[in-house]
Amino acid sequence: MAKKKQLPLPLYDEVRELNESLFNEEGAWETPEYIKQNMVHTFRYYQDAALRFFHYSQAANEFRFRNVNHVLFNMATGSGKTDLMAGLILYLYQERGYQNFLFLVNTNGVLSKTIDNLTNMASDKYLYASQIEIDGERIEIRQVQSFPKTQSKNTIYLKLATVQRVAADIYTQKENAMGEEDYARNKVVILGDEAHHYSASTKSEKETEQSWEKAISTILNANEDNRLLEFTATIDLENKNVYEKYKDKVLYRYALDRFIQDKYSKNVKRIQSSNTDLDNMMNVVLLSEYRRKYALEEHGSYIKPVIMFKSQRIDASNAAHEQFNELIDTLTVESLKAFLNRQSHIASEDDSETLALAHDYYRENEENLSEIVRDIKREFAPNRIINANDTSQSGILEKGHYEALNSLESPTNLYRVIFAVARLTEGWDVLNLFDIVRLSDDPKVKGTKATTMSEAQLIGRGARYYPFLLNGERSFTRRFDDDSKDSLILETIHYHTINEPQYLKNLVAALDEMNLPTGEDKKNPLIDVKVKPTFKRTDVWKYGKIYYNETIEVTDNYYDSLEKYGVDTKNDVVIPYISALKEVGYKDIQVQEDYSNAYNVAVTFDQRYLNKIMNRLSFYHFSNLKKYIPLLKSRDEFFEEKWLNIYNRTIYVTIPRTLDSSVLTASEKLNILKRYFTDVAKQIKSGYSKQRGTGKFIGYPIKEYIANYRKRVPNYDTGKTFIQDSPQKVDRYEIKENYFVYDSAIINLTEKQLIERIAERVEELQEEYSDVYLIRMDENMHRESAKNNKLKLHQFGSGHDEVNLAGFQPDFILYLQNSNYFIQIFIEPKGRNIEEEQWKEDLLMYINEHEAEIIFEDETEDVKIKGVKFYTMNDGRGTIRQIGEIAIGRAFKGLSVEEL
Known part of the structure; x- marks a missing residue:
């Protein structure tokens, strides 16, 4: 669906431009x-x-x-x-x-x-x-x-x-x-x-x-x-x-989508059920108590999760309140066992994963059910329930219980449950609301668009993040990987809905209109990705190795000049003229200007310009700059010969013949300097690390580092911008052919296409190599074990256009071996952020061009380490051709036009 055209907002646009302008007198x-x-x-x-x-x-x-x-x-x-x-x-x-x-x-x-x-x-x-x-x-x-x-x-x-x-x-x-x-x-x-x-x-x-x-x-x-x-x-x-x-x-x-992407909120999941209201009540009680116990038992953290039961009508809400009290009052070990058995008999693949985790917890703790029932009766006793009903036209804070409702996070506040008929609940900023249960009320009452929009807004309010203590610290952003068990239980608000088609359609539409990313909490278990048994029977598994370069520690004294970060401080700077209206880095040359017969003009500036830039770009605030340049004594020293050497060099701007030097207004000069300083900041950040790579490559036994792992497939179905920001749908694909080491892969479309194109060339590769294997190096695989953090590629040597000492894990290794030698080719598919991660491709190319700098732990081994350009959709960079030239000394047969 096409995004709606943004309506112009002149004041907002004007102030945004002013915020970007370094010539703004208030810019600092x-x-x-x-x-x-x-x-x-x-x-x-x-x-x-x-x-x-x-x-x-x-x-x-x-x-x-x-x-x-x-x-x-x-x-x-x-x-x-x-x-x-x-x-x-x-x-x-x-x-x-x-x-x-x-x-x-x-x-x-x-x-x-x-x-x-x-x-x-x-x-x-x-x-x-x-x-x-x-x-x-x-x-x-x-x-x-x-x-x-x-x-x-x-x-x-x-x-x-x-x-x-x-x-x-x-x-x-x-x-x-x-x-x-x-x-x-x-x-x-x-x-x-x-x-x-x-x-x-x-x-x-x-x-x-x-x-x-x-x-x-x-x-x-x-x-x-x-x-x-x-x-x-x-x-x-x-x-x-x-x-x-x-x-x-x-x-x-x-906007809300940015707020959620910035991780300032809980995640949002829907639990859609055809259960009766009583069964839904029992389920949410069990889930809420599981949240409390999980936080305590797994993390030593005390939280008090709150449940809100939401009705359409006051009489229905009051009746549900009475039902709930009776449910808790009559709960016994036997009735809880019967409930859990009943839930297991009606369980299906479409059931909530989070509820399944809660049910499993109680089944595994069957010997403690009498204590659990006592806890439930205490935690959900009548004196821990708020009935906040007054009128369907009022907000939840309107009448009575104000103090209790507005202090639900307080350790002295014992309330766990709220019954309410409320519209927007404006002003209710409770943080520890984890479950909202939409009761069925009158089956004739359908969820109208107005009703579901109101409920979507309530969900948005309930999604505020709860900064619970973890290891003695509070965080005001999500800490766990989305969809992990920790995140599902401690960082997700669940909206338990009635399973009525028109209501659900309107609710999803309302959530989407708000651009609130959410998905149904179906059983979305961690999928097992396993090493194939056939591969484990091979000599490659038993004796083979994969190679990554070793790192060494870097002390603060190493960073005694900006050259160590990859910043050129000796030569003059030449920047193509780009209007201040365009946001690009100073090295960018893909601009809508004719640079044939262009000419260079020196940019003259004084200390005022430097001060404005240093004040406006937060990277250059001294407290931050000092983190990256430990030997720096003052911000003024940064400009001097020892570091940036800005006073002894000239900054030129290349101006097209179609323009004259009068375009270099004070504002444009500030824009030019800003582009240069922004790029220098990026170079310093990427060039600073406590470790750096060497040319020594270590062989790690495949059977110790290539292992089974588990991963989920993300399942958002609302939040247009959120989904548009990740256009490549991730899914699980089974791969039966023996050349692929794992039984399946959880990958996006670009990665899937790469695998398919290599599959088409396996027979041709097998004419030269007895062993041809494609290995998926998934981040979840090396997250399983701390030792697998060694499996990262780092820059080594000198002469890199962009210094970046952070290691990275190329997504694939093509393993080729015959009786004479072994070749390991690093392959990295890339669907977006190519410019930001160009240093990774440059490193892969550097490996090929600097073989003489590579040494191996065991010099008797005949090993070749190679890299190829990023694989992009439809092979726009000729990656498959490059693999052929490395592996068999020529292009593969039958390459398509784009692969040539």
Whole structure:
């Protein structure tokens, strides 16, 4: 499916360009220390970027004559919008002199949560340090109902209210209520949370006299210095009226798919079942307890997984609550055994893998079932259940149980289960929600598009990552390999759905519309990939070896010049002119310009340019630079002769004859320098390692290192961008022919095509070699054993265009042996990121060109180590031809046009 065309957002695009421009006077601006020091949480990179974008809109020269007083931050649920608000309050107070802040939201539940976040120092959710201090002055945040006429120094006044209340006060003048003139007296910042609710009149193409939208506009326009900062995860830009309102106001975007790809969330899996509600309840209880016990028994970590039972109607939810209490109350060892037996009899390949893991745990611990039943009765007792129902139109935090619902991660909070009828549950930022169970309710009630979208949004909120303690440390991103057992149990939220076709169709469509990557949690066990018994009977298995080069330790003293990283510091630098509008590295030459009869122009620059670049590129912050250049004494020293030698060399730009040197504006020169410094940073990073390769190749016995391994096939079915970023579907293919060492391969389409093309040449190879074997070197194979980390290829020798000391494992080895010698050919298929990983292909070519540098542990062996170019789809680089020339001294017979 084609991706939707992105609608232009002029303000966002302008500030993004400004962010990339090194001539931006504010380009070196970073999140101030007073924000870092006065907040509990450290900003993530995208929160830093959002704050920086706002700073540009208020301070950059480009906005000097524009009053950017209304902006919107479009950021994923769970990405920390409230943290960003807290930082913006400090920024606006310190940098712009604002003392009056009006926080607006449309529900009392979110309001209560935010009061805790911003004003309640006793709350676990409080976002500021216990004492806010800026420039040696203590700052007080004072919650008020109205902004005082006389304002105290070092005080931030914060009015937190529902938009309904504020709008009523604007339209109905009454005592102690804030009217338009009160918002005109002193400049005010409005913080509008869940802003998608404030455009009802825009959506309906009419501006009612007393709408929320009109009230907010009245407050904003009461004083020319007033500011409106809106925040939402869901903005309907497809609605033409909403788009027209916000196209010049969207300042920053951080979408859900990026949030999930950055691993800031749990994974999401669906468990689709035709079980009764009672059986689903029992299953989720067993799964939840298994999560708790697994964390404790396998990792020594205490977690308290929470279950939410979601209904369509309050009476159905209350009835389910009673059923659940009875289920737990009447649970016995015998009834649990009977349940597990019943589940095993109806089990199928389509059942949930995670539930199967839980069931197996209880069956394996049958002698402890009496203790397990006691634990379940304690953990799911009535006093550990919250019934959060009020009205189908309310959020989960609206009435009652607010404190309990908003502190579910606390060790003193014992609640494990929530029964609720809730819509969007906005503001509910619980992290240890691991299971949401959609109860069947009335079978006549189908999942409408609106209902399933609401549920998809609930799943998105529940996907917030839970930073549980592991080995004494917390992580705020996923730690385990996706689909591993650890990840399935400890880093995945499961949505247990009813198995009704139309409902499931609408739910999947809603998840896909949100671009929330998820898949059905079917039994997706680790697939066994085994070495063929026929191969184990061969002499190659018994006596053969595979060769990789040895590494030696590198001390800090080794890195005494940038040449050791592969950076040329002796010669002048020549860079082709590319407009600042194009993002490329300085060595890139594939550009839309005619360089015939081009001419070189020296780029003149002073220290200001270098300072801007070093401040703007975080790699060059001294604390980071020092990690890679241990002998560096200061950032200024980096420019000097000992290191980059920038003052004794000239940087030239090659300009096409179609242009003249006037194109080298200050902004373009900064762009040119940025490209050069970005490439140098890349060279330094890739050239630094605690180990480096040598030309000595060690033979490792095949029978000790080529082993059975296990691997899963990924199974996402939603999340368009997520899937489009990995277009090559991975699957398992059985390979019966003896030339392939394993019985099967879990590979993508490029890898499959490579195997097929080599298979077509096996007979021709066997005319020259008695032993012809293709070995798949899967990362999962060498993950099974620490010793297999030796099986990596490293750069050796000198003269590499790009120094990269990190080792890598080529995906395939073609093993060829006859009575005279043995040839080992490294082959690496590549479907994307070819430019980024060019150094790998260069290393494979270097092996061929520098045979004299290669020595072997056993010099009596007649061994040849070879490499070939990346194999790409349809063999665009002529890899198969190259294999033929290495193996048989000529091209294979019958090569296709592309292979020639």
